[in-house]
Amino acid sequence: MKTGQKEQNLQTNCISVSQFYRISTGKMGEVKVIGSSASLFYTRVEWALKLKGVTYEYIQEDLLNKSELLLRSNPVHKKIPVLLHDDKPVAESLVILEYIDETWKGYSLLPQDPYERATARFWAKFVDEKCVIGSWQAMAAEGEAKEKAIESVQEQYAFIEKQIRGKKFFGGEQIGYLDLVMGWKTLWLNAMEEVGIMKLLDPEKFPSLHQWTENFKQIPIIQESMPPQESLVNYFQGSLNYVRSLAANKP
Amino acid sequence: MANDEVILLDFWPSMFGMRLRIALAEKEVKYESKEEDLRNKSPLLLQMNPVHKKIPVLIHNGKPICESIIAVEYIDEVWKDKAPLLPTDPYERAQARFWADYIDKKFFDSGRKIWTTKGEEQEAAKKDFIECLKVLEGALGEKPFFGGDNLGFVDVALIGFYSWFFAYETYGNFSTEAECPKFVTWAKRCMQRDSVAKSLPDQHKVLEFVQTLRKKYGIE
Numbered sequence: 270m271k272t273g274q275k276e277q278n279l280q281t282n283c284i285s286v287s288q289f290y291r292i293s294t295g296k297m298g299e300v301k302v303i304g305s306s307a308s309l310f311y312t313r314v315e316w317a318l319k320l321k322g323v324t325y326e327y328i329q330e331d332l333l334n335k336s337e338l339l340l341r342s343n344p345v346h347k348k349i350p351v352l353l354h355d356d357k358p359v360a361e362s363l364v365i366l367e368y369i370d371e372t373w374k375g376y377s378l379l380p381q382d383p384y385e386r387a388t389a390r391f392w393a394k395f396v397d398e399k400c401v402i403g404s405w406q407a408m409a410a411e412g413e414a415k416e417k418a419i420e421s422v423q424e425q426y427a428f429i430e431k432q433i434r435g436k437k438f439f440g441g442e443q444i445g446y447l448d449l450v451m452g453w454k455t456l457w458l459n460a461m462e463e464v465g466i467m468k469l470l471d472p473e474k475f476p477s478l479h480q481w482t483e484n485f486k487q488i489p490i491i492q493e494s495m496p497p498q499e500s501l502v503n504y505f506q507g508s509l510n511y512v513r514s515l516a517a518n519k520p
Numbered sequence: 521m522a523n524d525e526v527i528l529l530d531f532w533p534s535m536f537g538m539r540l541r542i543a544l545a546e547k548e549v550k551y552e553s554k555e556e557d558l559r560n561k562s563p564l565l566l567q568m569n570p571v572h573k574k575i576p577v578l579i580h581n582g583k584p585i586c587e588s589i590i591a592v593e594y595i596d597e598v599w600k601d602k603a604p605l606l607p608t609d610p611y612e613r614a615q616a617r618f619w620a621d622y623i624d625k626k627f628f629d630s631g632r633k634i635w636t637t638k639g640e641e642q643e644a645a646k647k648d649f650i651e652c653l654k655v656l657e658g659a660l661g662e663k664p665f666f667g668g669d670n671l672g673f674v675d676v677a678l679i680g681f682y683s684w685f686f687a688y689e690t691y692g693n694f695s696t697e698a699e700c701p702k703f704v705t706w707a708k709r710c711m712q713r714d715s716v717a718k719s720l721p722d723q724h725k726v727l728e729f730v731q732t733l734r735k736k737y738g739i740e
Contacts, residue, residue: 345622345655354611357611359611359614359615359618360618361617361618361621363617363621364614364617364618364621365614367613367614367617368610368611368613368614371610371613372610383594383597383598384580384583384585384594386593386594386597387585387590387591387593387594390587390590390593391585391586391587391590394587394590395571428571
């Protein structure tokens with residue numbers, strides 16, 4: 270291992286995520302990420318960059334008071350995360366993950382085989398469209414609607430349970446793209462369950478997903494980047510209050 | 521590739537199915553097309569896409585690939601020697617994927633609302649739709665195609681919607697040519713390609729189809 274890399278690893282281990290700040294030049298280019306450490310979409314990008322050993326500057330965004338940089342970098346959606354590579358913006362977390370995989374060699378996020386790649390992409394889309402959104406909806410719903418929403422999202426999770434059965438990670442022996450996409454389950458889902466006063470994934474009913482979560486949480490790079498549960502609870506409670514206030518103010 | 525078995529489960533007015541028809545035509549891949557009756561889905565469809573039970577599904581040597589954008593990318597990767605759809609530069613590829621995602625997230629819904637709603641809701645949908653077209657025009661810039669000099673990933677993702685424009689315009693009472701002439705110029709340019717012209721249904725047939733759907737949903 271070269272001295273420079275040893276230093277880099279030491280620094281990565283010593284400095285906490287929110288303070289991690291370095292601009293590197295040369296082959297890597299200048300990499301910045303506009304994000305929010307409480308955001309599950311941002312965190313998967315952070316994980317990917319760390320797996321690739323890419324140093325970057327983290328730019329914390331105040332989502333209630335969006336910066337000019339964000340609005341300029343993602344004028345279409347005005348959302349985080351946005352990766353800036355030599356000031357060129359890439360938006361949408363799944364698009365960013367693929368960009369990271371293609372730009373920096375070394376650790377492979379996606380499999381090489383086209384069919385396996387299509388399969389990983391299919392499940393990533395499914396996780397975001399059905400599991401993330403479904404869990405949020407279950408969290409936000411009340412009464413009978415809540416019960417229905419919980420049932421509905423559990424049906425979606427059953428598909429994921431089947432996918433991980435018999436495997437250590439979605440990526441095989443090592444974590445990959447789909448593990449990073451599903452990684453939000455480790456903390457964010459717990460926070461949603463707390464805010465939504467619900468239990469979505471009983472370890473007895475979803476044993477394979479439960480085991481995967483335990484395996485995933487053991488990985489040092491993942492552990493380093495986990496925000497405290499309390500900050501996530503506050504984040505979801507805040508978002509929920511905001512959404513409910515919008516609904517209450519509608520004529 | 522010799523001895524490849526390629527089947528496409530499709531439905532003629534589907535703009536998502538059209539994406540795969542165009543991609544396969546561009547790559548000159550021989551395939552068998554199976555038309556689905558969506559009111560009576562075939563056992564094959566239910567077996568190949570148990571999660572969503574939707575078309576299109578590409579079946580390559582017995583293995584299904586679902587979700588049209590994912591299938592187009594698969595086609596591009598497998599039959600990589602002909603008519604590349606995604607560019608080689610990672611940044612350009614990211615832009616192409618971003619726009620394909622935008623089309624799926626924003627464009628489809630706004631178009632659908634034009635013929636499924638009335639009054640204020642419909643007016644809002646029209647406004648959204650035209651705004652989407654202008655955003656896409658911006659992304660196209662001065663290039664002949666989103667893919668540059670040739671048809672690319674985003675062109676393939678988007679052009680199928682053009683066959684629905686006559687229906688949108690009829691029910692929404694507006695003219696795309698008047699609102700976004702650059703977009704229409706791009707669409708007509710795409711239609712000059714055989715792969716596109718042969719993959720899109722006649723716009724009057726689509727209008728008839730939308731008429732029957734509206735009757736079925738009780739929208740008048």
